[in-house]
Structure formats: C-alpha cells, structure tokens
Amino acid sequence: MAEVPTGAAAPATPAAPALAIEDLVASYDEVVALHGVSIAAGKGTVTAVLGANGAGKSTLLRAISGLIRVRSGSVLLDGADVTRRRPEDMARAGVAHVSEGQSVITELTVEENLRVGTLCRMSRAARRAALAQAYERFPVLADRRRKPAATLSGGERQMLVIARALLAGPRVLLLDEPSLGLAPKIIGQVMALVAELRDSTGLTILLVEQNARAALGIADQGIVLNLGKVVAAADAAALAADASLLNHYLGL
Numbered sequence: 622m623a624e625v626p627t628g629a630a631a632p633a634t635p636a637a638p639a640l641a642i643e644d645l646v647a648s649y650d651e652v653v654a655l656h657g658v659s660i661a662a663g664k665g666t667v668t669a670v671l672g673a674n675g676a677g678k679s680t681l682l683r684a685i686s687g688l689i690r691v692r693s694g695s696v697l698l699d700g701a702d703v704t705r706r707r708p709e710d711m712a713r714a715g716v717a718h719v720s721e722g723q724s725v726i727t728e729l730t731v732e733e734n735l736r737v738g739t740l741c742r743m744s745r746a747a748r749r750a751a752l753a754q755a756y757e758r759f760p761v762l763a764d765r766r767r768k769p770a771a772t773l774s775g776g777e778r779q780m781l782v783i784a785r786a787l788l789a790g791p792r793v794l795l796l797d798e799p800s801l802g803l804a805p806k807i808i809g810q811v812m813a814l815v816a817e818l819r820d821s822t823g824l825t826i827l828l829v830e831q832n833a834r835a836a837l838g839i840a841d842q843g844i845v846l847n848l849g850k851v852v853a854a855a856d857a858a859a860l861a862a863d864a865s866l867l868n869h870y871l872g873l
C-alpha cells in the first residue's frame with residue numbers, strides 16, 4: 622500500500638502586490654467616475670491602463686494619488702493600506718504621479734526644472750545624489766543641464782518631466798499619457814524609456830495611454846476601462862491579440 626505523505630508544508634503566502642487597487646469607487650462631487658476598479662500590479666511591472674476619452678483613466682490615477690475623493694475601496698502599497706491619504710503623504714509613501722499634459726517650465730534651465738519643488742525637503746548630499754542619478758539615467762539631460770528647457774524637443778521634455786518625478790525615489794510611478802502630442806517615432810522612444818526604467822529600477826508603473834498598441838508593446842499586463850469600469854484585464858500580449866476588444870473599446 623502506498624504511503625500517504627503527511628505533514629506537507631503549507632504553500633508559502635505569496636507576497637502582496639507592490640500596488641493593489643481594490644474595488645475603488647471615486648467621484649467628482651456627486652458624479653461617480655470610477656465604479657469599483659481593481660488592479661494588482663507586481664513590483665517591477667508595467668500595467669497599461671487603456672480606454673477611450675472619458676473612460677476614467679486619469680480619474681483612476683487621481684484617486685490613487687489622493688487628488689480626488691475615494692468613496693469606497695482601497696489602495697494598498699506592498700500590502701499597507703494608504704487609501705485617502707493626502708497627495709503629499711502619497712508622495713512620501715513612494716507614489717509619483719505625472720499628470721496628463723504636465724510639462725516643464727520652459728524659461729528655466731533643465732537643472733532648475735529638476736530642482737523646482739521636488740528637492741526642497743532633501744539634504745544637500747541627498748539632493749546631489751538624486752541629481753547625479755537623474756543625469757546618469759538621462760544623459761541627454763546632463764548634456765543640456767544649463768540650457769533652458771525651451772530648447773528641448775518634445776521627447777526630451779517628457780524625459781525631463783519623468784526624471785523630475787523620479788528624484789524623490791518613488792516605488793510606484795503613475796504616468797498619464799506620456800506620449801501626448803509626440804510624433805510617432807518619439808512615442809516609441811518614450812515607451813522604450815518606460816520599459817527600461819522598469820527593468821533597471823524595479824519601479825511599478827501604471828501607464829495610461831491612448832496609444833494602446835505602443836503601451837501594450839512594453840507592458841506586462843493591461844486593463845481596459847469603459848465608463849469607469851474595468852471591461853478587460855489580461856496579460857499585455859493577450860490584450861494586444863484581442864482585435865475585437867481593441868476595436869470595440871478603443872476604435873483600433
């Protein structure tokens with residue numbers, strides 16, 4: 622008679638996702654714009670957040686970073702509940718948010734743009750280290766550090782915006798349409814940069830994009846929002862292969 626194995630070890634508890642959104646409901650005053658959105662994003666992954674105009678993509682990022690009212694549901698960072706924290710507390714907790722259309726101050730130099738606001742709470746040494754890291758990561762910005770940001774191309778300005786968001790050393794990066802207004806060739810470069818950041822830093826990134834194909838090309842997983850609800854959530858490759866879904870919700 623075969624022996625029945627006993628005392629088998631219980632399966633290890635899987636680590637909490639770096640960012641978990643659970644059944645999030647958020648509103649602008651009386652108007653509910655998110656109706657129970659959930660996402661689990663592992664450390665060092667890119668999640669593409671897709672959807673037509675008005676689907677709720679920016680609202681989702683605003684609700685996570687504390688800019689609008691969360692009615693119910695939760696936001697967890699590495700398992701810790703950070704729902705309804707104020708934006709500055711979310712930043713301190715390690716969430717950086719690059720909002721839609723956010724740009725640089727063209728009259729200031731590249732370095733002044735990096736210094737503005739973001740670095741004021743740091744010690745001198747930490748500030749120097751953060752700037753050095755930004756220049757190492759973005760050599761184009763190092764070459765132009767004393768030039769006005771007005772002299773940068775659209776893609777370089779987007780790089781500067783992202784570099785500024787990374788100065789505080791976040792663990793989660795919320796990017797709202799980084800390709801907005803960029804030429805198709807440059808969009809590919811920005812997507813490659815996002816992928817490179819994930820791979821080299823282990824950042825967890827939510828990438829809101831109108832350019833679904835470009836975003837899915839580098840993302841690990843994706844969700845499609847429609848009228849404030851998740852209508853699809855899958856591996857990026859599976860979403861990219863679902864022509865009828867992309868056509869129905871994104872008009873591709």
Ligand SMILES: Nc1ncnc2c1ncn2[C@@H]1O[C@H](COP(=O)(O)OP(=O)(O)OP(=O)(O)O)[C@@H](O)[C@H]1O
Pocket residue numbers: 649652654672673674675676677678679680681721831
């Ligand atoms: N400040 C606001 N006050 C009231 N309603 C808003 C506000 N901002 C957005 N909304 C509404 O919330 C819903 C979701 O908008 P949201 O901006 O999140 O869409 P989006 O997916 O980011 O669209 P887009 O692709 O155009 O950026 C829309 O119905 C929109 O009209």
Ligand SMILES: [Mg+2]
Pocket residue numbers: 678679680721
């Ligand atoms: Mg938006």
